[in-house]
Structures are given as C-alpha cells and as structure tokens.
Amino acid sequence: MSNEALRVKSVIQGLAVDRQRYQALNELLAEQRQHIIARDAAALDAINAQIMALYHQLTHNSQQRYQLLDELGIQASSLGMQSLIARLPGEHKQKVGALWRDLQQQTAICQASNDANGALMHMQQDILVNLLNIGEPENWLYQQA
Numbered sequence: 001m002s003n004e005a006l007r008v009k010s011v012i013q014g015l016a017v018d019r020q021r022y023q024a025l026n027e028l029l030a031e032q033r034q035h036i037i038a039r040d041a042a043a044l045d046a047i048n049a050q051i052m053a054l055y056h057q058l059t060h061n062s063q064q065r066y067q068l069l070d071e072l073g074i075q076a077s078s079l080g081m082q083s084l085i086a087r088l089p090g091e092h093k094q095k096v097g098a099l100w101r102d103l104q105q106q107t108a109i110c111q112a113s114n115d116a117n118g119a120l121m122h123m124q125q126d127i128l129v130n131l132l133n134i135g136e137p138e139n140w141l142y143q144q145a
Contacts, residue, residue: 004072007068007071007072008072008084008088010064010068011065011068011069011072011084012096012099014061014064014065014068015065015096015099015100015103016099017061018058018061018062018103019099019102019103019106021054021057021058021061022058022103022106022107022109022110023106024054025051025054025055025058025110026106026109026110026113028047028050028051028054029051029110029113029114029117030113031047032044032047032048032051032117033113033116033117033120035047036117036120036121036124037120039124069081069084072084078104081100082100085097085100
C-alpha cells in the first residue's frame with residue numbers, strides 16, 4: 001500500500017474513532033446536565049474529568065488529521081474532506097461520506113449540549129448571586145457589571 005493510501009486510510013480510521021468519541025461525549029454531556037441540575041459537585045467534577053480526557057483525545061486526533069491532510073496536499077477543512085471523499089472509489093465514497101456527515105452531526109449535537117449546559121450553569125450562578133444579595137438590599141443598588 002502506498003504512503004498516500006496509508007494516509008487516506010488513517011484519516012478515515014480517525015474519523016470513525018472520533019465519531020465514537022463524540023457519541024460518548026454526548027452521553028457524558030447529558031450526564032453532566034443531570035449533575036448540574038442536581039447541583040452534585042462531586043459527580044460533576046468526576047464527569048468533567050472524563051469530558052476533558054475525551055476532549056484531549058479529540059484534539060489530538062484533529063491535529064493528526066490536519067497533518068495527514070496537509071501531507072496529502074488537501075486543505076484541512078470541510079471542503080478539503082469533501083474533496084478527499086470525492087476522490088475515493090464508488091462504495092468507499094458513499095460510506096466515508098456518510099461517516100463524515102454523521103461526524104459533523106455528532107459535533108453539532110455536542111456543541112449544542114455543551115452550550116445548553118453552560119447556559120444552565122450561568123443561570124444557576126445568577127440565582128445564587130441574587131439569593132446571596134437578598135439579605136443586603138444595598139447591594140442591589142451598587143452591583144458590579
């Protein structure tokens with residue numbers, strides 16, 4: 001197998017691994033949301049450590065994919081991936097295209113879940129600050145922005 005074929009194979013294998021990791025990340029983000037709602041700090045710390053470990057793995061794979069695409073002379077972007085997929089033989093083109101679209105969908109789902117969790121945490125913080133200030137009405141007059 002040529003070096004180019006090995007690089008293409010590595011890119012595709014990386015996509016498959018990342019899809020599994022994003023699916024796992026989405027499950028962890030759902031669990032994180034439940035711990036945020038329950039205000040379970042210990043469980044939240046544990047789940048956050050798992051999320052960060054997955055994030056580091058995904059970042060590493062992304063860097064490898066960037067390098068492999070660069071070595072293939074392909075732009076490391078969605079358009080570049082579409083270009084690579086278009087060059088694949090028939091059935092591989094369809095399978096890898098579906099894999100790529102699913103990976104993009106998984107990342108969008110995780111981003112939305114992460115944003116929702118962040119908004120939930122921000123709302124809880126605002127509520128807590130307001131509750132702490134309720135006993136000191138003068139703080140309502142001079143709150144920091």
